[in-house]
Amino acid sequence: MPFAHIRGTGSAVPERVLDNAELEKIVDTTDEWITRRTGIKQRRIAMGDNNESTAALGTRAARGAMEMAGIAADQIDTIIMATITADRIFPSAACMVQKELEAFNAAAYDISAGCSGFLYALESGNNSIKSGMSRTCLIIGAERLSAIVNWEDRGTCVLLGDGAGAVILRRQDEPGGLLSTHIKSDGRLWDLLYSDKGNAPAPESLAGLVGIPFHLKMEGNRLFKQAVPCMASIAEKALEQNGLSREDIQLVIPHQANLRILQAVSEKLKIPMEKFFTNLQHYGNTSAASIPLAMDEAHRQGRIKSGDCVLLVSFGAGLTWGAAVLKWTL
Numbered sequence: 041m042p043f044a045h046i047r048g049t050g051s052a053v054p055e056r057v058l059d060n061a062e063l064e065k066i067v068d069t070t071d072e073w074i075t076r077r078t079g080i081k082q083r084r085i086a087m088g089d090n091n092e093s094t095a096a097l098g099t100r101a102a103r104g105a106m107e108m109a110g111i112a113a114d115q116i117d118t119i120i121m122a123t124i125t126a127d128r129i130f131p132s133a134a135c136m137v138q139k140e141l142e143a144f145n146a147a148a149y150d151i152s153a154g155c156s157g158f159l160y161a162l163e164s165g166n167n168s169i170k171s172g173m174s175r176t177c178l179i180i181g182a183e184r185l186s187a188i189v190n191w192e193d194r195g196t197c198v199l200l201g202d203g204a205g206a207v208i209l210r211r212q213d214e215p216g217g218l219l220s221t222h223i224k225s226d227g228r229l230w231d232l233l234y235s236d237k238g239n240a241p242a243p244e245s246l247a248g249l250v251g252i253p254f255h256l257k258m259e260g261n262r263l264f265k266q267a268v269p270c271m272a273s274i275a276e277k278a279l280e281q282n283g284l285s286r287e288d289i290q291l292v293i294p295h296q297a298n299l300r301i302l303q304a305v306s307e308k309l310k311i312p313m314e315k316f317f318t319n320l321q322h323y324g325n326t327s328a329a330s331i332p333l334a335m336d337e338a339h340r341q342g343r344i345k346s347g348d349c350v351l352l353v354s355f356g357a358g359l360t361w362g363a364a365v366l367k368w369t370l
């Protein structure tokens with residue numbers, strides 16, 4: 041049975057930083073409240089004249105991963121893009137990325153699984169490699185959540201941001217790489233976090249954000265209560281299936297929704313917070329982009345060494361949640 045190894049990581053974020061102080065001028069909130077309740081200090085917002093569409097951010101992240109992996113565009117067999125903010129309802133953002141990369145030997149498609157989208161995409165890429173359908177998969181998580189946020193609702197707009205991350209998954213015979221993926225959903229709770237309209241165009245400036253036809257709706261408090269047990273139990277299942285103890289895990293790369301959620305998951309799993317990689321203070325919650333964006337930063341900062349066991353764990357709209365265990369071989 042072949043193994044799917046991560047051979048390269050990449051990420052991209054918009055240039056425009058929106059920090060908590062500036063957000064205080066948009067909605068009735070404070071830096072103190074946002075920091076204490078979420079850990080977030082700033083987020084990135086895509087601007088219309090910076091070529092920062094979801095597909096453009098995804099393409100930039102993909103190029104970083106391809107460069108690290110030494111993979112040319114024509115070697116890619118499958119492009120899977122996790123996103124809930126594709127630039128158009130159709131065609132898929134993955135096809136737009138394919139065009140930009142000129143990866144014309146690939147099949148390209150999107151996956152919608154909210155903040156768990158990247159882990160769903162990783163599972164599809166893993167299955168494609170293990171079944172012999174693909175040798176090289178490009179897996180991307182990219183979002184422009186600023187397009188679907190109600191910039192007059194302080195309960196949600198302070199949490200979210202834009203960005204992208206990508207990995208190259210490659211078939212190798214040596215054991216390692218992706219050891220397992222677990223994904224779960226509970227559609228009964230879809231109405232805790234959902235969209236009711238299409239995306240707004242990117243504005244020319246921050247002033248253009250207020251008044252966009254918003255449509256992201258969220259029951260934050262109830263989501264918080266669902267997120268913690270779901271993330272902890274699927275992470276435990278992943279460890280158990282691989283015969284790993286919590287001490288065997290060198291780094292946890294979780295979905296970056298809220299520092300308090302991560303602290304509660306850390307307590308439940310009895311894996312100390314020092315082993316949790318967090319960058320939500322810089323980017324907020326970037327949904328499907330958050331895990332690959334964090335993974336790229338963790339790798340480039342030297343937080344993961346070859347041979348390390350890495351646990352990925354997510355939770356998001358759907359509801360969806362998931363976990364993956366990696367033996368890092370980069």
Ligand code: COA
Nearest residue numbers: 069070073077155194195198260261263264297298355356
């Ligand atoms: N600034 C100031 N006050 C705010 C605020 C803001 N940005 N957002 C909400 N508040 C107020 C509320 O109006 C409420 O006031 P009240 O007590 O007078 O009614 C108070 O703060 C508490 O609100 P509540 O929603 O209970 O706060 P919370 O502790 O649950 O924190 C979240 C809110 C959204 C940060 C938290 O619930 C959360 O992170 N949930 C998970 C969200 C998530 O991760 N979603 C994505 C899933 S992947």
